[in-house]
Structure formats: structure tokens, C-alpha cells
Amino acid sequence: DTEVTQTPKHLVMGMTNKKSLKCEQHMGHRAMYWYKQKAKKPPELMFVYSYEKLSINESVPSRFSPECPNSSLLNLHLHALQPEDSALYLCASSLDRNTEAFFGQGTRLTVV
Amino acid sequence: GEDVEQSLFLSVREGDSSVINCTYTDSSSTYLYWYKQEPGAGLQLLTYIFSNMDMKQDQRLTVLLNKKDKHLSLRIADTQTGDSAIYFCAESPMNSGYSTLTFGKGTMLLVSP
Numbered sequence: 592d593t594e595v596t597q598t599p600k601h602l603v604m605g606m607t608n609k610k611s612l613k614c615e616q617h618m619g620h621r622a623m624y625w626y627k628q629k630a631k632k633p634p635e636l637m638f639v640y641s642y643e644k645l646s647i648n649e650s651v652p653s654r655f656s657p658e659c660p661n662s663s664l665l666n667l668h669l670h671a672l673q674p675e676d677s678a679l680y681l682c683a684s685s686l687d688r689n690t691e692a693f694f695g696q697g698t699r700l701t702v703v
Numbered sequence: 704g705e706d707v708e709q710s711l712f713l714s715v716r717e718g719d720s721s722v723i724n725c726t727y728t729d730s731s732s733t734y735l736y737w738y739k740q741e742p743g744a745g746l747q748l749l750t751y752i753f754s755n756m757d758m759k760q761d762q763r764l765t766v767l768l769n770k771k772d773k774h775l776s777l778r779i780a781d782t783q784t785g786d787s788a789i790y791f792c793a794e795s796p797m798n799s800g801y802s803t804l805t806f807g808k809g810t811m812l813l814v815s816p
Contacts, residue, residue, distance in 0.1 A: 597745075622801055624802070626804075634746070634791075635806075639801050641801065646801065647801065679745075681746065688801050689734065691734065692748070696744055697745045699743070
């Protein structure tokens, strides 16, 4: 099983809304990642969690707030987003450091 | 700095071989990856190669690594219409300590019948 599950698949939200993206894996992976992919661009790293602790924040604005409640779950809380935040948000996980990363199908976010 | 370059587009006929090329700059990279992305979907890990290897073969896929020139290629044998997608080359630098991937811009592969 190499499955990373992301919900919802699609999300439309207003600029004053608060919403959350969810990511789940049951592969026993200890590192989890959030990437952002704009249209016709490659994914760009946002956050890295290792052993449920935030290890890397790539200078992401505070309107994006990650959370790792346990080793299988990774959330991304969204608040006061801008239309330019519309993108495909991809979650990934890897067994540990420097091992292959597996991606979910992503959440397509549209901010109106 | 880290930079991964790919050609943007490749068109082949069904049954032909496809070769997608990539160059990278970070000589400390431990893993080099190929991911496939179909329209509206996430990234599917196709294959990867350790930076101390020259070649890796996995069914229809062959990865070649030239460390001296920092050149990576993905060959798809007997290309099928279902192989049409965007292919991303990615490197994972050793000094990051995690599987933090730097992606190329992606190569769109179009397979015609």
C-alpha cells in the first residue's frame, strides 16, 4: 500500500472563510510534506513534518497553518486566503529522511 | 543553488521509445526521481535512482545517470497513449535531511496513435 489520501478533492472558499485540508497515510511514514502547485508549474515545498514536529517552513504566509495531530495525519488550516492562493495542494509522505516520497491526488483549491 | 532543467515538450508515436532528459546542479543529491502527473491528478512516483548508480531498469522504464555532466534521462520503451502526461524530474539534496524535492518544470509527453 503506497497510498496517501487527501480530502477534499475540490474546495471553493471565500476570502473570509476558514477551511482545512486533510491528508492521511497508513504506511508508517514518519515524514510528511505539503507542496503547492500552481497551474502549469512544478510543485513547490511549503512545510515538512518529521516525527510529528514541524521541521521546515519555506517562509509560507501565516494564513496557511499546518498541523500534525498524529503520525498518520497532516492538516493544512486555511484562513483569509487570497485569490492567488488558488492552486493544487499536494501532500506527500516518506518513510524517513532521504527516502522516496509518495504523493496524494491533491486538493484543488479555488479562492473566490 | 539548486536548479533542475527539462525540455518542455516531447511528441512520439505509439510503439516508439520516448527519452526525456533532465539536468540538475546539486552535486550532493542522493536521490533523483521521475514522477508522472496526468491532468488534474497528483504525482505518481515512477522510478528513482541513487546518485551512486549509473543505470536502473524497471520494466519499460530505463533511467540513465551521468554524474559528471549532471544529466538524467528517462527512457520509456514501447510508449503507449496512456503514457501521455507531464513527467517531472526531481532531486533530493543530501543536505536537506528530508525528501525535500526540487522539481524541474516538467516535460509534457504526447503520444499519438
